[in-house]
């Protein structure tokens with residue numbers, strides 16, 4: 001299990017995903033979407049391995065800055 005954070009700068013949004021999530025796919029994003037163009041990015045990006053602990057992902061998100069007001073976990077893969 002590893003974690004990736006999707007960062008969407010224009011929306012000030014960031015979401016933690018599990019690497020196995022269909023929206024994440026180890027930092028590749030959804031199939032046939034997320035072509036790596038535009039401002040959106042994954043941290044870490046494929047083919048880099050995801051962060052080992054959720055704490056690490058949360059720390060990364062916390063350090064994104066005040067502009068990011070919409071931060072959280074993916075409701076699909078991290079609900080509980």
Ligand SMILES: [Zn+2]
Nearest residue numbers: 017021074077
């Ligand atoms: Zn997810």
